[in-house]
Amino acid sequence: MSDKANVQKVVPYAESKLSKKEQIAAMFNDIAFRYDFLNHFMSMGIDVLWRKKALRQLKTLQPKQMLDVATGTGDFAIMANRLLQPDHITGIDISEGMLRFGQEKITKLGLENKITLQAGDSETITFPDRTFDAITVAFGVRNFENLEKGLSEMCRVLKPGGKLVILEFSNPTVFPIKQLYNLYFRYITPLLGKWIAKSQAAYSYLPDSVKAFPQGQVMCNILTNTGFQSVTCKTLTFGICSIYCATR
Template sequence: MANIETVQKVIPFKESKLSKKEQIASMFDQIAFRYDFLNHFMSLGIDRIWRRIALNKLKSLAPKTMLDVATGTGDFAILAEKRLRPEKITGIDISEGMLQIGRQKVEKLGLSDKITLQSGDSETISFPDATFDAITVAFGVRNFENLEKGLSEMRRVLKPGGKVVILEFSNPTVFPVKQLYNFYFRYITPLIGKYVAKSEAAYSYLPDSVKAFPQGKAMVSILNGIGYQSVTCKTLTFGICSVYCATR
């Protein structure tokens, strides 16, 4: 079973002396120019459906202020603005390369007054306690250098009664989806990364990080241990992806 120590040891550049956090920032800076295209291409567009399902978990809450952690190029924040219409969304990420692309998208859509994308670390979130009604993370928590610290910081800046929604890859267990998924992730994904994003390491790290990440009951247990309430996990598309919801 995956554990937190294993997650922290999975890094993109195995020969590098940089910390995991520094490697992650560097990796996303390198692939930022192809990130959105590859997300949609490699998932056959299903990632868009996953995001909508995740955001539906917040509809009843009708949040006014939202934080999107590991926002990347801002796709999740932009979709949240469209579907939930909060007053303000703040997105944070450690990759300035990703943020630059995200800011261009936000400006082009005329959403600069609603969405702010800024440099920020999940483990030291620069906002006071109980700031946000809702917090989202899409495909980002497995990249945290310290998973528990990042999740604890998210809880700290969440208002009492507020919700966190985490969307993350998981490992399917049903035959033959498991076998096809593992083959695609292990052999095809790195080749696509090598030739399209010019980074085989980044797309070899992807399956390694998913495999190592605590999933299902293990992730629910971690969230409960940190102090979150009403923690749930819903698997999507035969277990390829999971949505975790929790309340402060």
Template sequence: MEKFAHDTIVPLKNSSLSKKEQVADMFDSIAFRYDFLNRFLSAGIDVWWRKKAISQLAALQPQMVLDVATGTADVALMTYDILHPQKIIGIDISEGMLNLGRKKITAKGLGNTIELYTGDSEHIAFDADTFDAVTVAFGVRNFQNLQKGLEDMRRVLKPGGKLVVLEFSKPKNGLFKGFYNIYMNIIAPAFGKMVAKNKDAYQYLNDSVQAFPEGGTFLDIMRQAGFKNTYLKKLSLGICTIYCGNK
């Protein structure tokens, strides 16, 4: 199984815990401020990014959807609002994030439609050919084994089903790239330390983005995992990218 540079990027370099364990602990510790920091640090544009990703499924009209690395269930809730599938399952390795997501789902009265479970992409606890669509927003960078995660997401998709990945990427425009690097290296970690009391989490965000195999390279990895009809769409001058492929 091929390993990629970002697979080894961890929040705490001196920890004896695995990447998966460290990521779970990290998100547990920042869960209480996660939604606020997402909106604040992106000036709210992350909501638009998620909607653009979900819109890639509009023609498919999926009825069974799996949201991997669902976090506080933002994408799961938006998927219901936009596509109205019969059932949405969200999985995540952070129980702290899931608890917040469950509260949001209950507040909207959607407990019978959206269900959240502890779980990760490499060991999805569902049979093959279960879901019409799989989504994962800002989660694949956190996989301990990217290829294994992609292969298991493909396994649980029905034939003809679609994977939609939303992930940070690095802008190529010179001037904007310089501002982006300052923002990710200095500003985001500083706000993470001030608001969520966890600078390491937002330093890890930058480190993992820098190491992630983005663009055409990621599409190649998707194809190696068995996906067909792969394509990408860059958003906001390349800060973010949508990747799609079919089983």
């Protein structure tokens, strides 16, 4: 089975008749109220360092207009605003529940004029060609129903010379990190999800989706085939996470 087929086959609710996209939206609506807490708790806060390292890839570019795809509750967009100080960031997501929590944070921080969150699908981005200087995606591309279509859309709305930065989980290969990682992700993560977010299905989906997602050179090849150039992959924390960078 191809990587594309594997990614599309992995869904949160195996018995559901809904499409993967619809299931993802429903899943994130269900866990939105605990999403930020669980991210930081389960990664012991290291996810914050991963995000900072990813955003540093855009420092020299100094983007003015940014798009944050699968923005969720806006954490990455808020951090990008602080570290990069662009003119404006637009965040899109298919989960209304996540966006609602994100908007509350943005309003509380007084960032309404700097960050706009709106419902949006990565596979049909409702912006003209060559709109953005930079596009970011943190822990979202493995949830795309059609990975190539989503990447092609991001390439379309990126300005020539603009940069895409993707932060995504990956599978470590070094002993004993690989074994510990698999143990934690396979058995402990679903229990924490059930206990804290009341959703074991969502946090059982997490390790399955990471395992099925194309990684390393395979992902780099997909980015190249969807129109990107100068594609690189940098692994973090023994390969638990990866930063993919690409330009148009």
